[in-house]
Amino acid sequence: MVGAAPLDGWSQSVLIEVGASVLLLAPLAYIEDFLRRSLGEINASLRSSVAGLSAIRNLLPSDERRTAIFDELLEAVIDRARDGEFPATQIRTLLRGDGDDRTVALAAMIGSTSFVEGAAVIRSIRRPDSANEQYYALRAASAAWSSQLDADQRARILAAIDDDNRTRGWIAQDPHRRQIAARLQAASSTPASHRSG
Known part of the structure; x- marks a missing residue:
């Protein structure tokens, strides 16, 4: 925007609009990239998996890309349940929660049918x-x-x-x-x- 100062009014306006658009879109691209790269960190516990699922639901539009991210996160829950990382009490607690809580609990059940x-x-x-x-x-x-x-x-x-x-x-x-x-x-x-x- 500083570089736009010596330009005429129309050119300056265009540069400001382009700059503002980039500033508004960059955080969404960053958040999506962050979520993809951080799936391992988001999955630190079942509770953080629920938080990750809710964040993805709130930040991304309902489409195939969001579904793929959901599935990636929930497959990590399935794998961790298969490895015996979750206590049954935590699964039962999630089952009493909202839809995202229950979805994470159901994914854990797929990984370990004892749940x-x-x-x-x-x-x-x-x-x-x-x-x-x-x-x-x-x-x-x-x-x-x-x-x-x-x-x-x-x-x-x-x-x-x-x-x-x-x-x-x-x-x-x-x-x-x-x-x-x-x-x-x-x-x-x-x-x-x-x-x-």
């Missing part, structure tokens, strides 16, 4: 706060289908899927969720799936 609580999975399929929460609930159900979920819980999950298909239609509209739901429905029709695991 799976059938009622929480059913609730997140039936009444999710976001499509993301429902997707991770379906993944958790699939991961624990024969090992952690009893016949009643599996039947209630299938009923929740049917209810969604009749009412909201979120599962039917999304190919990823539709595919998981179809696998669960197919598994329920095989004789082995009727045995408690």
Whole structure:
């Protein structure tokens, strides 16, 4: 802007507008870059994973790029749960929180099916706060289908899927969720799936 002083009014105005635009857009690009480079730091604990998920939801528009960042962050939670880094009490605490809390807890359940609580999975399929929460609930159900979920819980999950298909239609509209739901429905029709695991 200092360099714009000796220019005429129109040129000075253009330079000021360009400079202001760059100043306004630079923080968003920096934040997105920071979030991508800092996923390891954001994942220091489950609570920071929730904070990271909420920040991404608030800072980035709903699009494929944001979904990819969500998935990257939640895959780190899955990996850490697989490595046994989270206590079950922390997962139960998250299940009592909001949609982002529950989504992180569901991701941990995918990594370690010992965390799976059938009622929480059913609730997140039936009444999710976001499509993301429902997707991770379906993944958790699939991961624990024969090992952690009893016949009643599996039947209630299938009923929740049917209810969604009749009412909201979120599962039917999304190919990823539709595919998981179809696998669960197919598994329920095989004789082995009727045995408690």
